[in-house]
Amino acid sequence: MSIAAALPGRAAGNPGIAIGGALTLALLLTAALSLLWTPYSPYAIDVPHRLALPSMRHWFGTDALGRDVVSMLMVGAQNSILVGVIAVSVGLLAGTALGALAAARRGWVEEAAMRLADFTFAFPAILSAIMLTALLGAGIVNSIVAIGIFNVPIFARVTRGSAKAVWQRDFVLAARAAGRAPLGITLVHVLPNILSALIVQATIQFANAILWEAALAYLGLGTQPPQPSWGRMLNDAQAQLFQAPWLALFPGVAIMLAVLGLNLLGDGLRDLYDPRMARR
Amino acid sequence: MGGFLLRRCAGFAATLIAASAIVFLVMEVLPGNAAQVMLGPEAPAETVRALTQKLGLDRPPLARYLGWVEGMARGDLGESYAYATPAGDLVAQSLSLTLPLAALAMALNTALGLALGLYAAQHHNRPGDVAIMGMSQIGIALPTFWLAILLILLFAVELGWFPAGGFPGWGGGLWPGLRALILPAVALAAVQGAILARVTRAAALDVMREDFVRTALAKGLSRGAVLRRHVLRNAMIPIVTVLGLQFSNLLVLTIVVENVFSLPGLGHLILNAIANRDLVVVRDVVMLLAAMVVAVNFLVDLLYAAIDPRLSLRGP
Numbered sequence: 001m002s003i004a005a006a007l008p009g010r011a012a013g014n015p016g017i018a019i020g021g022a023l024t025l026a027l028l029l030t031a032a033l034s035l036l037w038t039p040y041s042p043y044a045i046d047v048p049h050r051l052a053l054p055s056m057r058h059w060f061g062t063d064a065l066g067r068d069v070v071s072m073l074m075v076g077a078q079n080s081i082l083v084g085v086i087a088v089s090v091g092l093l094a095g096t097a098l099g100a101l102a103a104a105r106r107g108w109v110e111e112a113a114m115r116l117a118d119f120t121f122a123f124p125a126i127l128s129a130i131m132l133t134a135l136l137g138a139g140i141v142n143s144i145v146a147i148g149i150f151n152v153p154i155f156a157r158v159t160r161g162s163a164k165a166v167w168q169r170d171f172v173l174a175a176r177a178a179g180r181a182p183l184g185i186t187l188v189h190v191l192p193n194i195l196s197a198l199i200v201q202a203t204i205q206f207a208n209a210i211l212w213e214a215a216l217a218y219l220g221l222g223t224q225p226p227q228p229s230w231g232r233m234l235n236d237a238q239a240q241l242f243q244a245p246w247l248a249l250f251p252g253v254a255i256m257l258a259v260l261g262l263n264l265l266g267d268g269l270r271d272l273y274d275p276r277m278a279r280r
Numbered sequence: 281m282g283g284f285l286l287r288r289c290a291g292f293a294a295t296l297i298a299a300s301a302i303v304f305l306v307m308e309v310l311p312g313n314a315a316q317v318m319l320g321p322e323a324p325a326e327t328v329r330a331l332t333q334k335l336g337l338d339r340p341p342l343a344r345y346l347g348w349v350e351g352m353a354r355g356d357l358g359e360s361y362a363y364a365t366p367a368g369d370l371v372a373q374s375l376s377l378t379l380p381l382a383a384l385a386m387a388l389n390t391a392l393g394l395a396l397g398l399y400a401a402q403h404h405n406r407p408g409d410v411a412i413m414g415m416s417q418i419g420i421a422l423p424t425f426w427l428a429i430l431l432i433l434l435f436a437v438e439l440g441w442f443p444a445g446g447f448p449g450w451g452g453g454l455w456p457g458l459r460a461l462i463l464p465a466v467a468l469a470a471v472q473g474a475i476l477a478r479v480t481r482a483a484a485l486d487v488m489r490e491d492f493v494r495t496a497l498a499k500g501l502s503r504g505a506v507l508r509r510h511v512l513r514n515a516m517i518p519i520v521t522v523l524g525l526q527f528s529n530l531l532v533l534t535i536v537v538e539n540v541f542s543l544p545g546l547g548h549l550i551l552n553a554i555a556n557r558d559l560v561v562v563r564d565v566v567m568l569l570a571a572m573v574v575a576v577n578f579l580v581d582l583l584y585a586a587i588d589p590r591l592s593l594r595g596p
Contacts, residue, residue: 115294121577122299122570124532131306134554134562135317207421214423215536219551231423238429238540241444245433252426260421 017268023261031081034074042071042228051244060250063233064240069247072228073254079140079229080258083222084209086144088202091151096198098152099159100190103167104182114160117153125150125212126221133221143222147209158201162194196273203266207259214255230255284585292578299570304345307563313337318361318557331361335560357564362556367564370549374565377447378538378545381461381468382530388469389476389526394519396473397480398507404485412477419474424533428467428540435463445542464537472526479522483515490514516587524580528573 039059046066054061060069095117102113128146136142166172166189175185216222217231225232230251237247311317315331332338335358336347351358357367396416400409436444442463448456487493488511496506535547542548546565553561 115291118577119295119298121528122295122574123302124528124573126532126535127566127569130535130550130554130562131303131566134557134559135306135311211423215425215533218423218425219536219539221554234423234426234429241429241433241437245437248426248429248433252423252430255423255426256418256421259423260418263417263421 014268014271016264017272020261020264020266020268023257024265027077027258027261028081030074031077034071034078038068038071038074040068040071042067042075043226044068051240051247054246061244061246063236063247064244069233069250072233073230073250075228076230076233076251076254077258079223079227080210080213080255083140083144083147083213084206087147087209087213088151088205090144090148091155091205092198092202094148095152095155095157096159096191099156099161100163100186102156102160103163103190104186110160113156117156120149120153123149126215126219129216129221138221138224140223140227143213143216146216147212150212151205151209154205155198155201158197159194162197163190166190166193196269200266200270200273203262203269207262207266210255210258210262285582288578288581291581292574295574295577296571299574300349300567301345303563303567303570304341304348307559307566308337308344309341311559314559318559320557335361352564352567358560360553360558360561362553362558362561367561370561371546371565371568374544374546374549376450377461377543378531378534378547380457381464381538381543381545382527382534384458384461384465385468385472385530385534386523386527388465389472389530390523392469392473393476394480394512396477398484398512400477400481401484401488401511402503402507404488409481413481416474416477419471420478422471422474424467424471425536425540427470428464428537431463431467432540445540447543447545460541460543464534464541464543467537467540468530468533472530476519476522476526480515480519483518484511487511487514513587517584520580520583520587524576524583527576531569531572 044067046062048066049058049062050064050066052058052062052066058068058070060073062068063072098113098117102110125143125146128149129142132142132146133139163186167185172185172189175189180188213222213229214231214234217229218235219231220235223229223232233251234248237244237251240247308314313328313332315328315335315337316323319328319331336344339347348358355368357371359365360367360370363370396412400412403409432444435441443460447460450457484507493506493510496510497503501509534545535550537543538545538547539551546569550562550565552558553565
């Protein structure tokens, strides 16, 4: 039996993957459904029914402007996924290129690439977002750029670490002896062999991106109203903490479940790809 | 050892210079005329020209950069445009809240993370371990600012044990100030502590498989003594790495948590500065935070050498 065929069987025995996969699937399906249907429009203001308690009409109640909380949460899922996917893709593309270059060239190129990565760590996502917002005004693009930049060194380190190990293998030596150029070896031999490590890291970084996006939106530095976002909803809810404390629960639970799902999935995939870790 | 120290110090200085260059480029060169950004697009040309001169923006960029760095070295951060006071005073005042908050959160985080992680490692795969790992998985998924809001709901709104926000200052003694910082520190520490507990557990489990641990147990040392003297000391490298990252995280997350509790710290200062387009303050606070992050990484590097002297003997 090939390794690929054995994976589903091993996944079934891993509750982390099952729970994480289900939560992640629920997140994606919610966002997809919200493109077609939401109970109400998330932008529809209905002041007479503001701060309604959860009921059959409004399952999670309404906010201070009478907007339906379920509808806002559903559209907010789109927002989190959008920021997460773009920011992680930016980090993945730039970081993997940097890390693969460092592993292939060694010497001063490696030193320079990794110094660049180290140095990016001096600017956590919130600091970059603050600088961008001070210059350009707040907006969703800032959060994507800021989170993307912070993802670059993370992927660069993972790629370099795993790629260096692949470069030591005999089949790479054979390819070099056969006269293949470093770029060809990187594309044909190195990248396919580190793909699993990158997928695991991308899953975890997706979870982190959702957390950062929520924090930036909460601070007013990211997604702007009326576009619904989970972080922004929590900011609004805080203003109503005394009259309508339940409003502060739903968006937080949504963030928590989304992040928990992606983290469990990432950890589970790591165990699956690297069974030595699983025996802990 | 001398060469190691020298290399690390050079790296530290180079990173600081690079970081300051980036902050300067983004905040002062990219926007074209920073005075225009601060005053907004509708400002009359004369006002813009006056502010340009007042801020010295008509000088060449390199001269301005050197002047800025030299001023920072002297502790002079320039003048806040919005408050018309030295930015250094504003920063110093904010730090008197943010630094104790970060330190308190860091202490709670370390105590919580190490205790839970070591307990879990010691009871590997038993109910206590499973419960701690399950809770930490949830803790990692919590947005810090949401936990902060929940803490306000429970301990301030429902129980009334702690204030829901605001800061009385240190003038009225230690306790009133500390009382205002406990909920924010708990919110910060709980999430980071969950991460630290997982790292500590994994690092301790790695060491516990080593022969010298079995030897120590076999010669009759108590489990506690083995844990403290052999396991923890050898598991220190990954733990210190994570602690360094967490301190940077905590500094940045205080910006968010201060906002939840309306605390007048660095986060409050920088968000107000953004709202007022006070670029001088934004630039200086971003630089300060970036410098603190770089300094912590540098200290972690030095700590590695103290924990494991072999590291300083090896080449780069």
